[in-house]
Amino acid sequence: METTSTFLSTWDQYMYVGSVMCIALGVLILLYHEFKVFQIKDLKEKYDYVNLNEIKYFWYSMMAFIAAVVIYANTIATEKIAREGTRWFFVRIFVTAGFAVIAYFVFYSLVRIYYPRQLEKRLARLRNTPRISPAGNAMRKLSESEEQHHLDESQRADGVIHSIDYDVWVDEATGFKKIEKYPAYQHAEECSECGYFTMSIAREEIEKAPTFGEPGVLLKHYKCSYCGHREQHEITVAKLSANAV
Known part of the structure; x- marks a missing residue:
């Protein structure tokens, strides 16, 4: 009996230490991620880092917290x-x-379903924060109609055929221009069926190729990773121009 009590007492001490270490690990993971974000000064580079890594590190920290509870x-x-x-x-x-197995799948689903909405808000702030030119001036983000005059033929084609957005920032005092590229397929959109931000582009296909006389049609196929809902959107592709490369 005494041996059992000693074992259980020692066991509890190790469990207390282990749970505290897991909590500390979860906090350190979040702090590490935020420190990396803080270190990146260029807003576009910061955007790319957050877009590719934030959910991953958030999930790692959640696993550490689940382990602490278990x-x-x-x-x-x-x-x-x-x-x-x-x-x-x-x-x-x-x-x-x-409990650990159940918590893993429950929180995995919650992170996958609910966190992208918060992530998109943070990404939107990073994307729309005014850039600063080398001269130290605040730059203006051009509207879609304005930016077309600053994109070359291949960039305009990317915007239609390859689901890529371009943001054009201009320093109106010096004329300095910065063009930023944003692949749309990396982002989740709100699913019209389930309402979660789990809809993304699965594939694209050209239904009708553009010619010099007629515009083309591009089909973008979307799929929700949560409910499986599928949609397809038709995008009109501009006619070929005589100076196209």
Whole structure:
């Protein structure tokens, strides 16, 4: 009995330490990510980093927090185990392991479904924050109609055929221009069926190729990774121009 009590007491101490370490790890993961974001000065580079990494690091931290809860749960009812037998020790391990599996899938779904909405808000702020030119002036983001005059033929084609957006920023005092490229397929959109930000471009196909006399038609196929809903949008492709490369 005394040996069992000593073992359980030591076990609880290790579990307390382990849970604290997991919490600390989760916090450190989030702080590391935010520090990396802070280090990046260029807003476009910061946008790309956040877009590619934020959900990943957030999920890593969530796994650390889940592990902390599961480890701490292995200290519950220690007195009952010492009093009624070690079989309850293994029951506790089994129950907490089951909880860990359930929590993993529940939180994985929650992160995948709900967090993209928050991520898109942060990305929108980064994308629309005024850029600063080398001269130190605040730059103006051109409208879609204005930016067409600053894009070359291949960039305009990318915007239609390859689901790529271009933002053009201009320093009106010096004429300095900065063009930023944003692949649309990297972003989730709100699904019209389930309402979650889990709809993205699955593939594209040219239904009708453009000619010098007629515009073409591009089909963009969207699929929701949550509910499986599919949509397709028709995009008109401009006629070929005589000076196209």
